[in-house]
Amino acid sequence: MRRQAVGLMGLLLLLAACGGTAGSQGAGPASPSASGSTRGPTAVPSPTGVNIDGCVTEETGKVFEYTRDGNTTLGVIMGKGSAGVVVSYERRGKVCDWLPLADRLVDAGHRVLLFKRNNMVEPEEDTVAMAERLRKEGVTKVFLVGGSMGGRLSALAAGALTFPVAGVVSVSGVVQPEDVAGLKAPFLQVGGDQDGLAPLDMVQAAHDAAVKSADRRLVTLPSRDHASQLFTGDQGSKVLDTVMAFIKKYRD
Template identity: 45%
Template sequence: MRKLVSAAGLVVTLAASAACGSGGGTGAAPAPATPTTATTPANPATPATTSAAPSSPPPTGPNVSGCFTEADGKIFEYGGGLPGVIAGTGSTGVVITYERRGNVCAWRPLSDRLVAAGYRVLLYARSAVAAPGDTTVAMAKRLAKEKGVERVFLAGGSIGATVAATAALELGPDRIAGVVALSGEIAPEDAAKLTVPLLQVGSEHDDYGGRAALDAARAAATKSPDAQVLVIPGERLHASELFASPYADQVLDTVETFMNRHKG
């Protein structure tokens, strides 16, 4: 069962299930998911290990990890030749930072959903040694310079979710529309400083970003105008594993609804 808490103190319990970074779903059919609303932000940070194999034959022209090409958007390079892509044409941007040992390909379901909903989405391959927080800030600044982009959401999985929150603190509410953290751990002290909307999504038994960590960050996020938590009970799915689970539509619907509410 999943519990959603509103700022008014209403608790709604919904059926749901998923699995964490090490995998292992229950096989039960997912029930519609509803996020927990409260005036508290969270702090995500950890690695995920999901990657999707690109379709064959692999592209020969400019591409990102073989699964985003110029047909999807503008391919760019940064940091000495690492690739990224900016897809969509909307005035609200989204920077996605994947989990450690992850891959941009596994985040295509979220990118495609947001592009279809009118967002401009930046995904990028990142160095295993570069500080992900610094790169997330740099990517947000890059996307904000694109013609027509007015504000930017920061989204991520595991460590990518954790640094989305710290990057939002660095960039400030004038630039950042909100934070979407999938399977991350946001330190309560960071959550307490957030003044932008925060959505955390995770599964109950995830080793990084499980129920206890998500609830602690939400409870601390008292300055956030809208702190929501969606916990899938009984599962151990981690970060992009959520998109390959029976709860994919539930997670994608929750993220899109949250962003639509706060894009301004």
């Protein structure tokens, strides 16, 4: 019994020396401050006021409300210019994931509309409504860009709009051949050659079906990344450059 008590006391002393207590995990090292003292990591404050997913505020652009079928959500229009891009994100994505592309587009003189999907009942209607909103804002050339299911929604919306779109871009899109069989607008597909969610045979079938497109292109890069993950992966710069070059060609 005495040996057990001594052993327990030694364990407690050892934990105390390491800064922990029995049954706990020690905290990471504190960061030195400018004065030489130590403190824990500084928390990033959440944005106040109207914001979308914590990454888009009224400083980012013109935030608006959008209502369909009794459901209200938010969107934002960034930048200026006569050419505009509507972005539809992937199923498990969010507006924030597409800011790398949106920022590039704004810097190049485009307007960009990012929005939170309203609901999953005919979601392409949201993309249609966003394209119509850009037209009312004075945009004369509208591009539809989307990732994964957002790529398919962009293709479906292009066929439902009453005005022709300047181009459709599908990033790792799950576009079906029938979605683009009647598409006349230029059509770009970009994806990774090892993407299990948007396999090569799927995107190739969509490419082959888009025979009426003014310019159909299929660009595959060595990557497993899917949709917006491509922007921050190893092929990020190539993907962004490819999309930007396509939009620039049909904007001018």
